[in-house]
Structure formats: structure tokens, C-alpha cells
Amino acid sequence: MAESDVTTVGSRVWLVKGSPDDLTPATVTQCDGVEVVYQTDYGEEQRMWMNEIDPNQVKPMNGVLLQGVEDMAKMTELNQASILCNLNTRYQQNEIYTYIGSILISVNPYKRLHDLYDEKTLARYTNKDLGEESPHVFAIANECYTCLWKREESQCVLISGESGAGKTEATKFILKFISNISRQRSGKVEEENGKSIEKSILESGPVLEALGNAKTVYNNNSSRFGKFVQLLISESGQIKGGRITDCILAKHRVVRQNPGERNYHIFYQLIQGATPEQRDRLFLMEPGEYHYLNQSGCVSDPTLNDAEDWAALEQALNVIGFKDGQKQDMMSVLSGILHLGNVSFMNAGGAQVVDTDVIDRTSQLLGIDSERLEAVMKERTMKLRGENITSPQSIDQACDSRDSIAMAVYSQLFRWIISKINHRIKGPDDFYFIGILDIFGFENFKINRFEQFCINFANEKLQEFFNRHIFSLEQIEYNKEGIDWCDVEWADNSECLDLVEKNLGLMSLINEESRFPKGTDKSLLNKLHNQHAKNQFYVKPRVIGLEFGIKHYAGEVMYNVTGFLEKNRDTFRDDLLGLL
Numbered sequence: 001m002a003e004s005d006v007t008t009v010g011s012r013v014w015l016v017k018g019s020p021d022d023l024t025p026a027t028v029t030q031c032d033g034v035e036v037v038y039q040t041d042y043g044e045e046q047r048m049w050m051n052e053i054d055p056n057q058v059k060p061m062n063g064v065l066l067q068g069v070e071d072m073a074k075m076t077e078l079n080q081a082s083i084l085c086n087l088n089t090r091y092q093q094n095e096i097y098t099y100i101g102s103i104l105i106s107v108n109p110y111k112r113l114h115d116l117y118d119e120k121t122l123a124r125y126t127n128k129d130l131g132e133e134s135p136h137v138f139a140i141a142n143e144c145y146t147c148l149w150k151r152e153e154s155q156c157v158l159i160s161g162e163s164g165a166g167k168t169e170a171t172k173f174i175l176k177f178i179s180n181i182s183r184q185r186s187g188k189v190e191e192e193n194g195k196s197i198e199k200s201i202l203e204s205g206p207v208l209e210a211l212g213n214a215k216t217v218y219n220n221n222s223s224r225f226g227k228f229v230q231l232l233i234s235e236s237g238q239i240k241g242g243r244i245t246d247c248i249l250a251k252h253r254v255v256r257q258n259p260g261e262r263n264y265h266i267f268y269q270l271i272q273g274a275t276p277e278q279r280d281r282l283f284l285m286e287p288g289e290y291h292y293l294n295q296s297g298c299v300s301d302p303t304l305n306d307a308e309d310w311a312a313l314e315q316a317l318n319v320i321g322f323k324d325g326q327k328q329d330m331m332s333v334l335s336g337i338l339h340l341g342n343v344s345f346m347n348a349g350g351a352q353v354v355d356t357d358v359i360d361r362t363s364q365l366l367g368i369d370s371e372r373l374e375a376v377m378k379e380r381t382m383k384l385r386g387e388n389i390t391s392p393q394s395i396d397q398a399c400d401s402r403d404s405i406a407m408a409v410y411s412q413l414f415r416w417i418i419s420k421i422n423h424r425i426k427g428p429d430d431f432y433f434i435g436i437l438d439i440f441g442f443e444n445f446k447i448n449r450f451e452q453f454c455i456n457f458a459n460e461k462l463q464e465f466f467n468r469h470i471f472s473l474e475q476i477e478y479n480k481e482g483i484d485w486c487d488v489e490w491a492d493n494s495e496c497l498d499l500v501e502k503n504l505g506l507m508s509l510i511n512e513e514s515r516f517p518k519g520t521d522k523s524l525l526n527k528l529h530n531q532h533a534k535n536q537f538y539v540k541p542r543v544i545g546l547e548f549g550i551k552h553y554a555g556e557v558m559y560n561v562t563g564f565l566e567k568n569r570d571t572f573r574d575d576l577l578g579l580l
């Protein structure tokens with residue numbers, strides 16, 4: 001296509017609004033010789049008299065952008081507008097992947113694109129140099145794989161993006177590609193054993209998703225934990241084993257969810273998928289009858305089939321090698337957690353359990369003594385001069401203890417399952433590995449709580465790593481090799497991270513206030529405001545309420561401090577389990 005002018009119908013142009021960098025892509029939709037109508041890509045219409053068109057306000061779009069550019073590192077005009085415009089042009093052509101150098105940008109199509117991940121495509125990207133074929137997640141996987149030998153060191157794929165961007169799906173495609181190439185390298189003798197380890201690694205996906213993913217308002221299969229999957233590769237190129245490292249599972253979801261969101265998938269899957277005998281043994285009821293599932297007003301999602309997913313989970317557990325007894329124990333613990341949530345309290349000189357049958361069922365399912373369980377929730381025991389002093393708890397405190405136990409039990413179950421998977425897939429560590437890091441994405445809701453604070457902090461850290469890797473370390477390397485380069489300006493987020501994690505930073509103030517017996521969310525907020533109001537990355541709202549804000553690399557997020565101290569304390573409370 002020829003370079004467009006700015007008045008011919010169909011031409012693509014940039015409309016300049018305000019500063020020269022503030023560009024909006026638009027198309028000429030009408031021109032009668034007197035007036036020109038521009039339709040922006042964002043749905044707005046702008047009219048101009050032909051004789052008043054200012055070349056500084058309307059610019060023809062560069063020809064290459066009209067078709068879309070596969071590698072944006074090759075674009076002469078590289079700014080936010082041209083990047084977005086190029087991604088949009090390609091997206092309209094069902095090209096969801098675009099490179100910027102060796103970085104792959106993926107736009108979530110939210111629909112299955114024909115042939116994009118089939119056998120033929122797998123073959124097309126195998127053993128090719130990066131850039132030889134059009135951009136694809138398989139090309140990145142292939143590059144990682146071949147770099148094990150080219151660079152003689154382990155490789156890592158870092159996947160980042162906001163919640164719902166497609167990180168977990170990308171992780172699965174990378175695993176699929178590497179497992180396919182590994183299979184091709186298999187010698188006959190090793191084939192059987194290798195196949196089962198590789199299958200177990202692939203099947204760990206549905207297990208981890210059932211336990212660690214949940215429906216949120218952004219994504220109906222949102223990861224609420226981070227994972228680092230390592231594939232151990234042999235010198236001859238086969239997957240010989242793997243390792244999964246999890247980080248910060250959002251435990252609070254087990255006991256409370258925001259409106260329209262759900263608890264972890266596995267609870268609903270168990271209820272919908274259990275056989276009648278299992279239902280009886282586990283005292284299962286409908287989701288709406290459990291306090292831990294009915295608070296958000298959402299127990300199902302039309303795009304999720306819990307019964308089918310339960311069947312897939314059972315099959316995955318079988319492939320990984322979970323024994324029947326272990327699966328039954330897992331189900332009992334899950335049902336035990338649900339029943340624990342239904343334990344309620346009344347006031348009679350301190351918290352008393354309303355219905356002891358619920359406690360009995362819970363303790364039977366969790367395999368613990370019912371009197372001990374009741375006592376841990378009703379009473380608080382402190383050691384004073386070597387003596388144990390017991391005092392009754394209020395209803396709120398008892399509910400708090402109940403929820404802490406539920407969260408701790410769930411997180412232990414999660415850990416236990418990951419350790420079982422790791423035991424199954426462990427392999428020799430004598431060559432290099434390919435690591436894939438997939439963590440929960442950046443979030444900015446109407447109301448953001450402690451969970452979002454932790455998630456966004458993790459993403460901010462990841463961004464720092466990315467910046468260091470792409471910009472700082474690269475520039476150091478250029479200097480070392482005496483390569484002539486001009487300074488690249490990049491948004492350094494280290495000061496924002498200092499605000500959160502340095503001495504007297506937000507994190508340490510939250511920890512300090514959590515240890516303070518008289519600390520409240522309000523007193524925490526005052527301390528945060530007093531200490532950091534002048535920090536350029538901190539936002540102190542003009543009207544003082546319950547919020548403070550952080551100017552993250554991905555945008556400003558306001559956090560509501562309600563529950564900050566309670567949730568932060570919960571992270572230290574796994575030791576409650578030790579009491580049982």
C-alpha cells in the first residue's frame with residue numbers, strides 16, 4: 001500500500017492532540033473537498049475544514065504501520081501510539097504475536113485461533129532461528145531450548161502482564177512445545193520412563209489450577225499464586241524431570257471472596273464431581289450451603305464445567321501417581337475445610353459453638369480431636385511466667401481463629417500436593433534447566449486490598465528484574481565489549497520498590513503495626529501517610545479516608561487499608577496448626 005495522505009478516504013493518519021507525542025490513530029472516512037471526517041480507532045469522530053488542516057495536527061501514517069510490523073524493533077517511529085497501533089493492526093489480522101527484538105508481545109484473542117497451536121505449527125517452529133518464522137510463543141520456547149547448548153547455561157522465560165492477559169495459557173504452550181521436542185529426541189530405551197515424567201509435568205497443570213486458580217472479576221481462571229516451573233533437560237535434549245516452586249498462595253480467598261468471585265475451583269469441582277458414596281462419606285452439601293462458598297453470591301460460571309474439570313483433575317492425579325487413599329485424604333481435608341467454615345459461635349461468657357455436630361463432622365473429616373479443635377477456637381492460651389493462662393475469646397476472635405485454621409490447612413494441603421508432584425517428577429540435576437515463571441498479573445480493582453498490594457508488589461519486583469536484564473545489564477555488556485551505543489532512556493522503578501520494601505518502607509511499617517497489640521488499620525494508615533506523604537511514588541489522597549496509593553510502573557493504584565493488619569498477621573499464623 002502506498003504512503004497515505006491525510007484527505008483521501010481510507011487513508012490512515014495520526015491525529016495529534018496536545019503534545020507531539022500524544023497521537024491517536026484514525027482513518028479518513030469522508031471528504032467532500034471542503035470538509036474531512038476522521039474516525040479514530042477508539043470510536044471518536046473528528047471533522048476538519050480542508051483548508052484548515054495543520055500538518056502538525058494531522059500526519060500521514062508511515063506505510064509499514066498500515067500492514068503491521070512483525071518486529072517492532074525495526075520500526076523507525078517507536079512510541080506508545082505506534083506500538084499500540086501496530087499491535088491493533090496485527091490483532092485485526094488475527095496475528096496475536098509480535099516481537100520487539102527478542103521479546104514476544106502477546107495480545108489475548110479470547111477465542112481459539114484456528115491451527116495456531118496444532119502439530120503442523122509445532123513442527124514449523126522446531127529447530128528454527130528466532131525471526132525465521134512469524135512471531136509465536138513456540139518460537140520463544142524453541143529459542144530457549146536451543147540456547148541451552150548455544151549459551152551453555154540454563155534458560156528462563158519470564159511471562160508478565162496484567163491479570164487475564166494470557167500468562168498461564170502461554171506457560172502451557174511453552175510446556176507443550178518443549179515436551180514435543182523432547183519426545184522427538186527420545187531414544188527407544190528411555191522412551192517409556194521419560195514419557196511418564198513428561199506426562200506428569202503436563203498433568204500437574206490441571207491439579208495446580210484446581211487448587212490455586214479461581215474466578216475473579218478479571219479472569220474466570222485467575223492464578224492466585226505464583227509458580228516457577230523448571231524442566232530438567234538431559235544433554236541429549238530430553239525432559240528428564242522437573243521441579244515446581246510455588247509462591248504466595250492467596251490464602252484469604254479460602255474464607256472470603258469479593259462479590260462476583262469464587263473460592264478456589266477445587267471446592268466446586270469436588271461438590272459437582274463426587275460420586276453419591278463420596279458425597280455421603282464427605283457429608284457434602286450444595287455450594288450455597290457453605291459459608292466459605294456463599295458469601296460472594298457467585299457459586300458457578302457459565303464458562304466453567306466443574307463436574308468435567310473434576311474428572312480431568314482425578315485423571316491428572318492418577319497420572320501423577322496419587323494413590324486412592326491419598327486422593328480420599330485430599331477430599332476429606334477439602335470437605336473438612338468447608339464444614340469448618342460452617343462452625344458458628346454465640347456469646348455465653350465468651351464464644352461458644354452453636355452446633356457441635358458441625359464440629360464433630362469437621363474433626364472427623366480433618367482427622368483431629370473435636371475437643372481440641374473447639375478449644376483452639378473458643379479460647380486463647382498465653383504463657384505467663386512459665387504457666388499456661390487460658391481466657392475465653394469473643395465471637396469475632398473465635399471466627400478469626402476458625403478462618404486462620406481453614407487457611408493454614410488449605411495452604412498445607414497445597415504444599416503437600418506440590419511436594420508429591422515434585423517427588424514424582426524429580427530428575428537428575430546434571431545438565432541445564434528451562435524455567436518458566438508465571439505469577440498472578442497486575443491488578444487494579446475499584447477497591448484494592450492487601451491481596452492486590454502483595455500481587456502488585458510481586459509484579460513490580462518482576463518489572464525491576466526485567467528492566468535490569470533488558471536495559472542495565474545489556475548496557476554494561478555493551479560497554480564491556482566496547483560497542484558504541486547511545487543511552488536508552490527507560491522508566492526505572494527502583495524508587496517505587498524502595499518505597500515498598502526498604503527500611504521504614506510500606507512493608508516494614510505494615511509488619512511493625514501488625515506486631516503492635518493496639519495497632520489498627522487506621523493507625524497504620526496514619527503512619528504510612530506521616531512517613532511517606534512526600535515520596536513521589538506515594539499517593540496521599542486529598543480527602544483522608546481509608547486509602548493510600550502507589551504509583552506503580554503499570555499505573556497508579558489506590559489501596560484500601562481495611563483488613564491489612566489482619567491479613568498480614570494471617571501470613572504468620574500457620575503456627576496455629578501446631579496447636580492441633
Ligand SMILES: Nc1ncnc2c1ncn2[C@@H]1O[C@H](COP(=O)(O)OP(=O)(O)OP(=O)(O)O)[C@@H](O)[C@H]1O
Nearest residue numbers: 110111163164165166167168169219222223440441
Ligand atoms: N493464546 C490464547 N488463545 C486463546 N485464548 C486465550 C489465549 N490466552 C489466553 N486466553 C484466554 O484468556 C483467559 C485468561 O488467560 P490466562 O488465565 O492465561 O491469564 P493470566 O494472564 O494467567 O491471568 P492471571 O494473572 O489472572 O492468572 C484464558 O482462560 C483463555 O480463555
